[in-house]
Amino acid sequence: xxxxxxxxxxxxxxxxxxxxxxxxxxxxxxxxxxxxxxxxxxxxxxxxxxxxxxxxxxxxxxxxxxxxxxxxxxxxxxxxxxxxxxxxxxxxxxxxxxxxxxxxxxxxxxxxxxxxxxxxxxxxxxxxxxxxxxxxxxxxxxxxxxxxxxxxxxxxxxxxxxxxxxxxxxxxxxxxxxxxxxxxxxxxxxxxxxxxxxxxxxxxxxxxxxxxxxxxxxxxxxxxxxxxxxxxxxxxxxxxxxxxxxxxxxxxxxxxxxxxxxxxxxxxxxxxxxxxxxxxxxxxxxxxxxxxxxxxxxxxxxxxxxxxxxxxxxxxxxxxxxxxxxxxxxxxxxxxxxxxxxxxxxxxxxxxxxxxxxxxxxxxxxxxxxxxxxxxxxxxxxxxxxxxxxxxxxxxxxxxxxxxxxxxxxxxxxxxxxxxxxxxxxx
Amino acid sequence: xxxxxxxxxxxxxxxxxxxxxxxxxxxxxxxxxxxxxxxxxxxxxxxxxxxxxxxxxxxxxxxxxxxxxxxxxxxxxxxxxxxxxxxxxxxxxxxxxxxxxxxxxxxxxxxxxxxxxxxxxxxxxxxxxxxxxxxxxxxxxxxxxxxxxxxxxxxxxxxxxxxxxxxxxxxxxxxxxxxxxxxxxxxxxxxxxxxxxxxxxxxxxxxxxxxxxxxxxxxxxxxxxxxxxxxxxxxxxxxxxxxxxxxxxxxxxxxxxxxxxxxxxxxxxxxxxxxxxxxxxxxxxxxxxxxxxxxxxxxxxxxxxxxxxxxxxxxxxxxxxxxxxxxxxxxxxxxxxxxxxxxxxxxxxxxxxxxxxxxxxxxxxxxxxxxxxxxxxxxxxxxxxxxxxxxxxxxxxxxxxxxxxxxxxxxxxxxxxxxxxxxxxxx
Numbered sequence: 103x104x105x106x107x108x109x110x111x112x113x114x115x116x117x118x119x120x121x122x123x124x125x126x127x128x129x130x131x132x133x134x135x136x137x138x139x140x141x142x143x144x145x146x147x148x149x150x151x152x153x154x155x156x157x158x159x160x161x162x163x164x165x166x167x168x169x170x171x172x173x174x175x176x177x178x179x180x181x182x183x184x185x186x187x188x189x190x191x192x193x194x195x196x197x198x199x200x201x202x203x204x205x206x207x208x209x210x211x212x213x214x215x216x217x218x219x220x221x222x223x224x225x226x227x228x229x230x231x232x233x234x235x236x237x238x239x240x241x242x243x244x245x246x247x248x249x250x251x252x253x254x255x256x257x258x259x260x261x262x263x264x265x266x267x268x269x270x271x272x273x274x275x276x277x278x279x280x281x282x283x284x285x286x287x288x289x290x291x292x293x294x295x296x297x298x299x300x301x302x303x304x305x306x307x308x309x310x311x312x313x314x315x316x317x318x319x320x321x322x323x324x325x326x327x328x329x330x331x332x333x334x335x336x337x338x339x340x341x342x343x344x345x346x347x348x349x350x351x352x353x354x355x356x357x358x359x360x361x362x363x364x365x366x367x368x369x370x371x372x373x374x375x376x377x378x379x380x381x382x383x384x385x386x387x388x389x390x391x392x393x394x395x396x397x398x399x400x401x402x403x404x405x406x407x408x409x410x411x412x413x414x415x416x417x418x419x420x421x422x423x424x425x426x427x428x429x430x431x432x433x434x435x436x437x438x439x440x441x442x443x444x445x446x447x448x449x450x451x452x453x454x455x456x457x458x459x460x461x462x463x464x465x466x467x468x469x470x471x472x473x474x475x476x477x478x479x480x481x482x483x484x485x486x487x488x489x490x491x492x493x494x495x496x497x498x499x500x501x502x503x504x505x506x507x508x509x510x511x512x513x514x515x516x517x518x519x520x521x522x523x524x525x526x527x528x529x
Numbered sequence: 530x531x532x533x534x535x536x537x538x539x540x541x542x543x544x545x546x547x548x549x550x551x552x553x554x555x556x557x558x559x560x561x562x563x564x565x566x567x568x569x570x571x572x573x574x575x576x577x578x579x580x581x582x583x584x585x586x587x588x589x590x591x592x593x594x595x596x597x598x599x600x601x602x603x604x605x606x607x608x609x610x611x612x613x614x615x616x617x618x619x620x621x622x623x624x625x626x627x628x629x630x631x632x633x634x635x636x637x638x639x640x641x642x643x644x645x646x647x648x649x650x651x652x653x654x655x656x657x658x659x660x661x662x663x664x665x666x667x668x669x670x671x672x673x674x675x676x677x678x679x680x681x682x683x684x685x686x687x688x689x690x691x692x693x694x695x696x697x698x699x700x701x702x703x704x705x706x707x708x709x710x711x712x713x714x715x716x717x718x719x720x721x722x723x724x725x726x727x728x729x730x731x732x733x734x735x736x737x738x739x740x741x742x743x744x745x746x747x748x749x750x751x752x753x754x755x756x757x758x759x760x761x762x763x764x765x766x767x768x769x770x771x772x773x774x775x776x777x778x779x780x781x782x783x784x785x786x787x788x789x790x791x792x793x794x795x796x797x798x799x800x801x802x803x804x805x806x807x808x809x810x811x812x813x814x815x816x817x818x819x820x821x822x823x824x825x826x827x828x829x830x831x832x833x834x835x836x837x838x839x840x841x842x843x844x845x846x847x848x849x850x851x852x853x854x855x856x857x858x859x860x861x862x863x864x865x866x867x868x869x870x871x872x873x874x875x876x877x878x879x880x881x882x883x884x885x886x887x888x889x890x891x892x893x894x895x896x897x898x899x900x901x902x903x904x905x906x907x908x909x910x911x912x913x914x915x916x917x918x919x920x921x922x923x924x925x926x927x928x929x930x931x932x933x934x935x936x937x938x939x940x941x942x943x944x945x946x947x948x949x950x951x952x953x954x955x956x
Contacts, residue, residue, distance in 0.1 A: 104747070104774040108804030111812050112656040149607040154827065155582050180576040180789040214641055214791075214821040221820055225678060229539040247819035251652060252679075320531070347531040362607040364641075364825040377535030385538050392674035393648055394641040394821060398791040398828050400581065 112251070125470060126485065129477050137515035138483040139502040142296060142458050144357050145430075146506075148423050152360050157407030158400070164192070164410055183399040185387040187212025189406035193367055193416075196409055200417040201328075202342045203351065209371035211386045212397045215361075216326060216354035219368035220289075221248045221393065222386045223322055223350055228254045233286040234278055238266055240490035242296050242324065245289045258492035259288070263452070265302030266290060268309055275317040287320040287350075292340055293328035294457025297490045297501040301456065304337050311340065314348045320372075321349045329358050329420040330427045330456040347372050350382070355405050358420035363401040427458060430504040430512060434460055437516035446527050451502075458505040461487065466527050468500045480522035482515055539678070552897055553912065556904050564942035565910040566929040569723060569885050571784050572857070573933075575850050579787050584834030585827070591619070591837055610826040612814040614639025616833035620794055620843075623836055627844040628755075629769045630778065636798035638813045639824045642788075643753060643781035646795035647716075648675045648820065649813045650749055650777055655681045660713040661705055665693055667917035669723050669751065672716045685919035686715070690879070692729030693717060695736055702744040714747040714777075719767055720755035721884025724917045724928040728883065731764050738767065741775045747799075748776045756785050756847040757854045757883040774799050777809070782832050785847035790828040854885060857931040857939060861887055864943035873954050885932040888914065891954050895927045899953065907949035909942055 126140050158179065165175035168191075178188060187193075190207035197203040213219040224245075228235065235249055239258030249256045257274055260267040275285045290310070292302035302310070314321050323340045331337070341351035354366035370382035379385045390396070412418040435453055438460070442449065448465025466472065468486045477483050487499035502519075504512060553567050585606065592602035595618075605615060614620075617634035624630040640646040651672075655662065662676055666685030676683045684701055687694040702712045717737070719729035729737070741748050750767045758764070768778035781793035797809035806812045817823070839845040862880055865887070869876065875892025893899065895913045904910050914926035929946075931939060 104799050106799050106801045106809060108801055108806065110656055110660075111654065111801065111804075111806070111809075112652050112816070143609055146604060146608075149604060152607050154585065158581065177573060177576055178789075180579050180787040181573075182570055182783070182788040214825075217822045218820060226538050229537055244819065244822075251816060251819050356609075360607040361609040362605075362826040364821065364823070364828075372531050372533050374533045374535055374538065377538075379535065379538070382533060382538075389539070389678060391644075392671065392678050393645065394791065395644045395671075396791070398641075398825050399789040400831070401791075401825050401827060404827070 126473075126483070129473060130483060133477040133481065133483070136477050136481045136483050137507070137511050137518060139504070139507070139515060139519070140483050140485045141506045142503045143506050144361060144423070145426055147426065149360055152404070152408075154404055157404045157411065160407035160410050161189070161403040164406065179400050179403050181399070183396045183402070185391040185396050186210070186383065187367070187397060188399050188402045189409075192406045192409050192414060195414055196416040197353075197369075200415055201339060203339065203369065205341075205369045205371045209369055209381055209383045211368050211370065211383050211390060212402055213366045213368060213390065214364045214394050214397050215356060216324065216352050216366040217244050217248070218390070218394060218397075219352045219366050220245050220322075220324075221251070222389050223352070223368060223370070224248050224252050224254055225389050226382065226385045227287055227320065228252060231255075232283045234283055236271060236274060236285050236288040236319075237492070238288075238290050238295060238298070239492050240298050240487060240496055241289070241492065242291065243489060245322075245324070246492065256492060257285070261295065261298045261300050263300055265292060265300060265306035266310065268306070268313055272313060272317065275319070285317065285319060287322050288314070289322045289324065290340075291324040291326065293325060293337070294330060294454055294459070296327065296457070297459050297461060297485070297487060299452055299454035299457050299459045299461050301337070301454065307337070307340055307343065311344060311346070311348065315346055319348065323349050323351045325351060325353050326357060327457040329416070330424050330431075330458075332428060332455070335455070341369060358416060358423060359405050359408050363405050365397060365401050365405045427505055428456065430507065430509070431456070431458075431460070433509055433512045434502065434504040434516065437513055438520075441516050441520035442523065446524055449523055449527055458503050460502045460504070462500050462502060464498045464500065464523070464527050467497050469497065472526065475526060476522050480518045482518035482522055484519070553900075553910065556900060557910060560904040560908065560910070563904050563908045563910050564934070564938050564945060566931070566934070566942060566946070567910050567912045568933045569930045570933050571788060571850070572853055574853065576787055579831070579835075581831055584831045584838065587834035587837050588616070588830040591833065606827050606830050608826070610823045610829070612818040612823050613637070613810065614794070614824060615826050615829045616836075619833045619836050619841060622841055623843040624780075624796075627842055628766060630766065630796065632768075632796045632798045636796055636808055636810045638795050638797065638810050638817060639829055640793045640795060640817065641791045641821050641824050642783060643751065643779050643793040644671050644675070645817070645821060645824075646779045646793050647672050647749075647751075648678070649816050650779070650795060650797070651675050651679050651681055652816050653809065653812045654714055654747065655679060658682075659710045661710055663698060663701060663712050663715040663746075664919070665715075665717050665722060665725065666919050667725050667914060667923055668716070668919065669718065670916060672749075672751070673919070683919060684712070688722065688725045688727050690727055692719060692727060692733035693737065695733070695740055699740060699744065702746070712744065712746060714749050715741070716749045716751065717767075718751040718753065720752060720764070721757060721881055721886070723754065723884070724886050724888060724912070724914060726879055726881035726884050726886045726888050728764070728881065734764070734767055734770065738771060738773070738775065742773055746775065750776050750778045752778060752780050753784060754884040756843070757851050757858075757885070759855060759882070762882070768796060785843060785850060786832050786835050790832050792824060792828050792832045854932055855883065857934065857936070858883070858885075858887070860936055860939045861929065861931040861943065864940055865947075868943050868947035869950065873951055876950055876954055885930050887929045887931070889927050889929060889950075891925045891927065891950070893954050894924050896924065902953060903946075903949050907945045909945040909949060911946070
């Protein structure tokens with residue numbers, strides 16, 4: 103029998119991440135009674151609204167109004183579709199209306215979740231091995247994983263409470279240049295990053311755009327959690343205040359609609375010189391045709407129909423979800439205050455006002471051994487932060503997600519967590 | 530405004546293929562009355578059967594029988610799912626039952642079409658730049674495109690009427706070895722390849738497996754068109770007669786169910802030594818989590834439900850489609866015989882008994898200029914074959930697809946084609 107060796111397989115380099123997620127699943131399966139702050143998945147209460155038939159019909163009506171015959175419209179759902187997408191007009195109108203992002207439908211590519219969008223953008227931008235991707239550190243593993251798959255070199259820029267260490271970024275650009283390389287792009291999630299939970303101030307956004315212009319950087323903006331901001335506390339996305347076309351904006355419907363559709367998008371309106379492509383979206387669509395051909399038209403129709411049913415507004419589609427997550431986040435922070443009123447020495451956490459995540463610092467290593475103790479003896483699970491750091495830092499931090507739990511679960515979970523932290527972080 | 534340059538973008542290297550497809554679309558839009566033998570898309574008559582609600586319900590019943598609560602089953606459709614897939618058991622049982630492929634569900638990864646499966650396999654297998662991918666020449670552009678995206682070097686092995694030039698393959702392996710490189714895998718579609726239309730004899734299949742063992746090759750088998758074989762004329766897939774575990778088998782539901790689901794699969798039961806992965810499917814699932822996270826559970830449920838509604842048999846699901854395509858293919862070949870009874874000098878074609886495609890040789894270059902003449906003056910379209918060749922060969926060949934047309938269209942289309950070939954291929 104053929105036996106393959108791991109050192110000749112490329113995917114084996116992603117094993118650390120896989121290992122960590124499967125370890126969490128495995129721990130969960132051994133401790134079914136444990137309360138888990140690990141999954142960043144959308145709350146089950148947001149799902150019963152998904153009526154595939156109704157939303158599909160809604161999309162079909164729209165297609166007919168736009169000029170397709172009913173038969174032709176129906177076939178759109180089942181045939182191959184354009185690599186660029188089927189609902190670009192609906193999504194572009196929503197982002198224009200709700201968030202002031204002024205980009206034409208043809209600059210959108212509808213992708214299999216935000217993950218495929220990241221892969222496409224990295225593949226397009228990183229042709230030369232001299233180019234480096236900068237990422238906020240700690241960082242969402244989806245972008246560092248995609249970079250690893252494509253052999254793209256990554257460097258970390260520290261995330262701060264206000265967003266990002268811009269001086270550090272400028273220094274990295276200079277150092278790369280001195281070494282004959284170039285920081286080609288920065289990946290950043292300005293609104294409630296995963297896992298850091300920080301939010302970039304408006305001033306920091308403007309300064310980042312100015313720095314990008316000075317250093318000739320592209321900005322890869324991930325807006326997965328922006329919808330969780332309170333209505334009276336919204337900040338413009340980088341793309342909305344991007345006057346130079348430096349921002350490539352990535353979004354997902356996994357949280358605002360539902361993850362099972364696997365529908366995300368990227369806005370890439372940058373002009374391209376020479377060759378057949380007119381704008382970056384043309385290049386991305388061409389690459390996409392070699393990755394997934396096109397995003398399931400059926401899934402796109404469901405998402406398109408959901409948007410149309412909410413007056414074409416992403417904001418309206420996501421409003422009740424946004425409220426649920428803000429409620430959960432405040433319950434989590436309140437419970438931490440209540441049960442850890444005087445926290446053990448070295449235990450402290452941040453206080454994001456949006457997103458899914460709270461980051462807790464411990465005075466001891468937050469490794470898989472400690473997680474095992476937490477699950478077995480205290481019945482509570484969390485995510486070790488170390489996997490999110492590029493530089494092996496973060497090994498004394500944990501991530502708590504509030505998205506998947508109910509109020510009772512959050513309450514009881516924090517009680518257990520407080521007991522665990524109080525006893526087990528004594529040195 | 531930012532201006533990107535095509536020579537610093539990776540995707541621009543796929544522009545030739547994109548250009549060709551968009552050229553075809555563009556020609557079609559300028560000549561809406563033309564009959565097109567270009568699209569290899571499934572016939573519209575195969576689509577009205579798709580009842581999303583019914584098939585989804587059928588899958589949910591199955592999930593409940595397998596032990597999920599109705600509520601939990603319903604959530605499976607809408608939440609994130611496992612990277613490996615949700616319907617592996619259903620698909621594995623179908624392939625065991627119908628085609629004698631004996632591989633456990635966990636060796637399957639359900640992918641976003643066959644295209645993603647190709648990308649995942651190439652990424653897993655090609656870690657070292659010393660490794661080369663061999664492909665049948667002419668070749669499906671999906672695999673060469675994916676190889677280009679991943680910077681995998683490709684060499685061509687001539688396709689013959691019986692399948693493949695095995696001596697040429699053995700020679701290529703030796704030459705690579707002499708140059709300090711290795712042919713790591715061969716991509717091949719044994720059953721009615723796209724675009725060549727050839728079918729590998731049983732003898733050739735056995736000899737290929739023996740050669741793979743001798744040269745330590747993996748075989749990447751694409752079975753997109755196997756279902757079009759007549760019931761009394763089926764040959765076993767390479768995977769079904771693979772005793773050594775050398776075959777990685779890729780399939781798609783685009784033709785047997787419908788393309789808009791974007792559901793395909795790969796069977797990768799090869800054992801892996803060292804590291805966390807136990808079999809190759811583990812590595813592919815790990816890579817997939819960085820490409821698309823998971824294939825839309827909704828799409829998977831529809832495909833799973835379609836299979837279940839046909840007794841869990843892929844053969845039964847695809848039977849009427851197989852008959853339709855065989856009918857169309859025979860109509861096309863008969864019409865060519867009728868209208869080109871004594872073909873112009875240098876015009877000849879192959880006679881596949883399955884698949885979607887017939888390959889016609891011309892005595893003149895089949896380029897975009899000739900296609901323009903064919904469309905404008907004769908009202909008939911076809912695909913230039915050159916894009917399918919690695920070595921610039923094939924520039925006097927065209928591909929005719931019979932899959933998308935009705936009998937009347939095939940008849941009239943061949944009449945026009947005959948007039949075109951008779952007049953325009955005189956030298």
